[in-house]
Every structure is written in structure tokens, then in C-alpha cells.
Amino acid sequence: MRIGLLTEGGYPYVGGDARLWCDRLVRGLAQHEFDVYALSRSQDQEDEGWVPLPPNVRRVRTASLWTAEDDDVTLGRRARRRFTECFGELTAVLCGAPGGSSGLGGSTGSGEVPAAGRAPGSGGASGGVSVSGGTSTPEADRFANALYGLAELARDEDGLAGALRSEAAVRTLERACRAPGAHRAAREARVPDLLAVAGYLERALRPLSLDWYEDNGLGAVDLCHAASGGTAVLPGLLARHFTGVPLLVTEYGVRLRTHYLTAPDAPPAVRSLLAAFHGRLAAEAYARAEIVTAGNTHARRWQQRCGADRGKLRTVHPGMDARPFAEAGESPDCADPDTLVWVGRVEPAKDLVSLLHAFAEVRKRQPRTRLRIVGAPAGAEGAAYLGHCRTLAAQLFPDEAEGPHAAGDNPVSFEEIGGPELPAAADAYASGAVTVLSSVVEGFPISLVEAMLCGRATVSTDVGAVTEVIGGTGLVVPPRNPRALAEACVALLRDPERRARLGAAARARALELFTVEQNIEAFHGIYLEIVSRAPIRRVVLDEAGAPLPFAVPAEAHLQVRWADPSPSPRLVARGGPGWVTEPPVRATTPVPAPEGAR
Template identity: 30%
Template sequence: MVSEHASPLATLGGVDAGGQNVHVAALGAALARAGHEVDVYTRRDGRELPECVELVPGVTVVHVPAGPARPVPKDDLLPYMPAFGDLLTEHWSGDRAPDVAHAHFWMSGIATLRAAAMTGTPVAQTFHALGSVKRRHQGDKDTSPPGRIGLESSIGRRADVVVATCSDEVAELSRLGVPADHVRVVPCGVDVQHFRPGPADGTTLPRRARFRLLCIGRLVERKGIETVIDALVDLPDAELVVAGGPSADELEADAEAARLVALAAARGVRDRVHLVGRVDHGDLPALVRSADVVVATPWYEPFGIVPIEAAACGVPVVGSAVGGLLDTVQDGRTGLLVPPRDPAALASALRALLADPDRRAAFGAAARRRAVARYGWDRVAAQTELVYRTMARHAVLTKVAAG
């Protein structure tokens, strides 16, 4: 696996550390449990980092010295991808080439395809986010390098297989010129043993209102927390807990946190909005279970890990009808979907659900069943393994045919 900016060893919650880091770490571990040997290549962003670190038995993280040995925003990493690709070529020379390379994010695809051209390694590509979608929703605020959309189109056509994480992405890839028969849909997963129903414990905050709404994620504007704060005005019996971003003692220095606090004050709900900062992974299930509803209202979302974490805990989700949430939240069965950036629609959906405990319980039970059936990591790894086996078999047949 190649994950140039999203190391599986990273601390989650930063601007460039989120769902992709979880995906790469968990998928690698699940593949290792199935008997595979997994190397994850990520950029070395600290001088103290060793070349190789064992993540879990069977999964090794390899730090690639491409670019400066310090954190660099992912949108500034493009100039270092040729060097990254050349170093992959060195690693994969001779008989050390992997059976399959799986690139995560478009820049990883550039590096991986560069190495594959020299080593003959078949390449799977997962984008995790597409530049065309980001540009559509962020406009001038999009900080992606120029040419990203064209490069993603080229990567999608050159890779042996594109592994999309949701059905909405397939349509977007088609608009980029990637043939539908070139794409396989394999969702992201969730640890259904870690995230499971049960009582909340002492790690959660004391409740300050009759109902608790919970948002989890990076503190970036596109996550749509502003919409939830606006909706809270019409939900006087509810509090909003926001988990994510920097640690609690660093929240005051975070620009987005300050913006959300100021917005809550302007809307007259400051006493019911609680930003708690980064929450350790081990404490997340209890926090999720403390909520009556998990709210996920991004402007766009390539997949979204939080809705399936909530589902695995048996907690209903009210979310935006965008991207991966169209797959992970079954409207009227496991949760409710509303238009993005629509506080009135969100407030209406939440008001109805909070007033109906039996419906919340039914949604939560159905969500848990679906999470176990569809999104457990061992199941996701098995689906991914089928893609890999087909790719490896085709590569062998191609070499035989070539003589």
C-alpha cells in the first residue's frame, strides 16, 4: 500500500489525519490476519522516524524520504511524488516487487504508477476524495494543486483497477472518463468489536441537556458543523458535543474552533455547544453511545467513517444526503438524510427523531445489524482480496502471453 500523506501511525484529528489513516491501518491489519504480508509506504515527515516500523504482525510501515523530513500540508506534496516513485522503484527492484500495489489518494497514484512502469507491478487506486467534487463544493477555497482533476482522470484510466468506496463515486469517476468496468466498489470498514452497543461509561462528559447530539471529525468548514449549530437554535432541549480537532488544551488557538464558538454565541446557544477536542480512539465508542443521535452534515463526503462507527454502536445517524452517506445511512431505516447546508431541514428531522425513542431504538438496532453484515473490516478485506487476486492473476497471464 502507498499512502503518501496519511500514515497509519499518525495521531488522528489533525487537518490531514482522518479517515484515510484509519482505512489504511485497519485494511492492512485485516489483510495480515488473512495471511498476507503488507508493507505500507508513507512519506517520512520527521527526522526521528526509523525506516521501518511494525504496525501489527504482518504489517510494516516504511518511511520514504521524499521531500523534507517535517510535516508538509498534503496539497504541497506534489513536487515530491517523482522522488517518492523512484524510491519505490528501488524498493521493488529485482525479485522484491509486490504482487499488487494499492495507491491511496491521487498523489500516491502518481508515485505508484511511476514505480509500476518500471517493475510491472499491477496497481489498484483508491482516491478517498476526488478533486472534481472538492472544487465543486469549495470553489476558490480549494487549495488543491492546479491540474489535480486532469491528473486524477489520467490515474484512473492508467491504474489496473480503481477501488471506489461508494456508489456515488462511480458516477463521478465516469464523468472523469474512467470506464465503469474499470471500477470496483469496496466500502470502508469499521471495527465492529471496538464500536459496539453498550452503556456509556465515565469517560464521557456529563449531560447538560435532555438530549445529546454528537459530531465527530476534523474541525474544517466542509464538515458542516455550522449547520448543526444553526439547527440547535430550534432544538432547545438538546446539547451539541463536538469531538475532534486538536487536543482540548489547544482548542483556543484553533481558527475553526474559534469560529464555531463565536457562531454559537451569536446564535444564543453557546451554553449548549461543547467542543471537547481530540478524543482517544479507545474512548470514542463510549462517547458515541452517550449520544441520542450522531449528526454528520458535511457539504460533501467521499465516504465518511463516523456514520458507520455510530451504526456499529447502535446509534442512529442524521446526515447529509451526499457521497458515501447515501450508501451508509439508509434513510428511514437506520437514520435520516437531509440536504446539506439546510439547518431548517436538519432541525425538523432531529426534532421528529428526538421525540420518538422507539424509532431511535429501531434505527439503532437496524444500523448495528447492517454494520456487522456489510462493514466489518474482515469482510471489507475479503472483498479487497478478491480484487487483488484478480489483478495478480491477470498480471501473470499477461506476462505469460508476452513470452
């Protein structure tokens, strides 16, 4: 099987959130071929280079989202009119303005823009799913028609990069925001807001101008697998629209949720318009995809809220490599019984302030207890937050050391993995009896799974997918509640037998549900399921002239004649080369044509 793997800011680059699981997936499915289509996010990412690629990666094609070169495409009068109509309709949907002004809601009036948005064999533009999770809506149709209209224009004109960055695009967005019926946040957009939104849309829509969708590109793969939502899914949508390639969408974090979490201080107009774009694009991706997978039920609920059909949803937990944690997991008694451990990226969402206040309460009841905070800061904000936490630790324990830098004197130590004491993550978890997670925002808690693989009892806040991951093998408390966090930690510190039972149960659960092997097996089954029911798009022969697997259905190898009682020409299954058209033949008992031939 040949898979087109679509990534944004991840594999095959050294950095990126999706790099590890993509690399494990490609290496674990060595029997299949992968073509990687990667979108990079920064110059630094490109400078760091790629990870070593396995032999089953046939080729890699990349494009930049952080900078754009001028495509030297000058649109003619009719093309400019088409662009204005399509982009105007797309922005009108984002602003909540009624349709009809651009012509895409029905007849264009000029005959230049057909009813776009119908992929081969799709039967319609919406796929039967709306943002509210119900049936198709006019807004979903309008967004799809506008999006695929822009894609067809980009294909006809060899790109739209210049048009999307033009003043005309900004003015089109402004007209949509000022149109009667637009929602309040859009109407109040100022010039800086319009420029920010237009710039974001230009970057997000850059895949429209790529030359990835011909028969020598994504048109040659058996299925497209988007490793995330957002911009990464656009090449898959266009490959499905132009050539009928089936699409699989995998999300370990829903882009709309990420937008809400990472842009809380953005102006209301920018926040509202970009949220509308993410929501509409997600709904279109879910409608077009054959199957949509989520990394946990928390993300799955977000997908349903954004319009995903329940029948398409699967939960595939991220696969963790259990081998680095095997030694710690098999010898849990080596841990210091008086040490709490926190591991992760240092940032405000981890709420280390509450953890430090909780630890002050723990020290009152268990004076010998120590706390090891292990992790590096995430960017400038994380560095500032780390400094604040160091200062708070010095204030909470002023009489025990000169400062929090003295790891041997102060009960709180701030450390990073890679030093002489903690050369690897497993050493951090093995150094303590209880692992603590204090986050106020969390997706899939990777550090919690690592602690479980090490056989450690855990105390966690009830956020994101924590309860789903723990499953009764650890203690869960409300977020931002230092007293509850302290009481749970004290309960485990005082009861070594309970710690041992919970740790053993946690390790068994992690080995059953969260390993690389289960992740690879799940996706292998999904690949086969999608391809087995996908329509035949072409006949592919090997060097000997025999059909390649999945190129023709199994019925084609049977020496029988499939008859269609209708008087029209029919498709006949032959033993070797594939399908041929022959005159109609009457059959006493009609036999239905194979599914791929319908």
C-alpha cells in the same frame, strides 16, 4: 503473494488519513508479504515515527515530499534537450497548447526520445481511456509519452531533481503558458503563479528520481497497491512501465476533488494548471491499473468523470473496527433521550453554525434538549471556527449561562474525546439519543458509521456518500437548511420507538457493510483476481528449488506438451522449473499456449 503497498502521508507513519485502513489491511492479510513504499509530507510526520509493524511487512522504504536534497546530477547537452522536450510537452498538455513543437507527438527529430509510455504488454500509451471517459485521445497519449519520457531520462541520468527545480523548468512552463492555443488562465499566469506551479510539479514528480523500480525493489513484487491517487500512484505507474508489475489503485477521496475543495482561493492560473495535472495523472493511473477501487459511489462517479473505465471499477467500503462500539450498540437504551450529539473534526465544512441555529429551533419545541459538540479543531482555521461557534452559542442562549464553557449550565457544550466524561468515541455516541451530521462537504462519513455501530438514530445532511451509507436507516435533510435539520431532530426526539427501530436497523447495516472483515475479504479477492490473470514476468524458486506460488501458471504442473502449430520456436510447460524454449513440433489438433506464455 508479495504486495508493494504505496502510500503518501500515511502508513507506516503515526499520522495520516490512510494509516488506519492500511494497517488493518496488512494485519488482516497476514498470509501475504508486504513491502511498504512510503512518501512523507512533513518533518513533523517523520519525527512522530512509525506505527508498530506486523511481521508480514518485509521492508519499508521511504522518500520525502517536503524537502529535497540535491542529487548532484549535471545533465549533458543531449540530456538537457531531452528534458526540455519531455517537460515542455507535459506542461503544454496542462496549458491546453497544441502538440508538435516538442517532438514528442511524433518523431523527435533527434532520435533521442522514443515513443515512451508503453509498459510491457500494454499495447499502447493511453490504455484506451481519456479524461472524458471515452476512448483514447491525443492529449492522453501526449501526457503519457511525456511522463514516461521523463521517467526514462531520470533512470538514465540517476535523477531529475535538480532539473525539475531549475530555472530552465520554469522557463519551459512559461513558454507553454504563452504558446498559441494555450487556455486563457494559463496565458494570464504571472511570475509568482509560474513559480508556484513549477514548485508543485517538482514535488509531485519526485518519484521519477527514486531507485525503487529495479528487481531488488518494486520489480520483485507480484502487484503494486496504491493506497491513494496523486503522487502515491506514480511509483506504481513506473513499476508497471519498467517491469510490467500490475497495478491496483484505491481511492477513498479523489485527488482532483480534494484540489477543488482545498484550493478555492488560489490564483486562477495555479488552480487551472494543477487541476489539469491531477486530471491527467488520474486518467493515466486509471488507464494503467488492472482494477480501480472506490470507497463509495460518490468517489466512483468522480473516478468515471476523470476517465476510469466502468469495467475496472469496484466499490470497497472502508473497514471500521466494530469492537469498540459493541457495548454501546448492544445497550442503546442507556442514552439520554433529550440529548443530541455531534462528533467530528471542527472545521467550516462541518457547518456547525447551521447546527447551532437548528438547535435553537429544537429548544423552542423541546426545551429540555441538550447538544453536545464533541471534537477537536482542525488546524488554525478550525481553532478560529471553534471560537466563532462558542461565541454564537453564547449569543443564541444568553440567559441560560454565562458562557458556553459551562457544560452543566448551557444547553450547548463543547467537548473533546479523552476527558473523564468521554474517554472514548463510543462514550460520545452513547451519551445521546440522536447523532447529528450537519456537513456541507463530506466524503465517506466515518462518524456516521460509528454512530450506526452504536445503534443510534441519525439525522444527516445529503452530501457526499451520506445517503449511500444511511440506506434508509436515518433521516436525511438538505445541507445549509437549519429549519429542516431542526424538524428532523424534533421528529426523532418525540418518537422513542422510531428511534429504536432506526438505530437497530443502522447497526445491522453497518455490521454488514462497513466492517474490517468485509474490507479485507474484498481486497484479498481482488489481489487473487489481478495476479491470476497477470502475465508471467519471472520464475521465482524457493530454497528447495520449487516454484513459489504465482511464479508459474497452474498449467506448468501438468505433464503435457503444449504445441504451437506455427514454425517459430514455442514455449513448453515442464513439471518443475518453468518455461523452456524448444523447436516447433507439429500437432494434429493445435492446443493454445497458456495465457501467461503468449
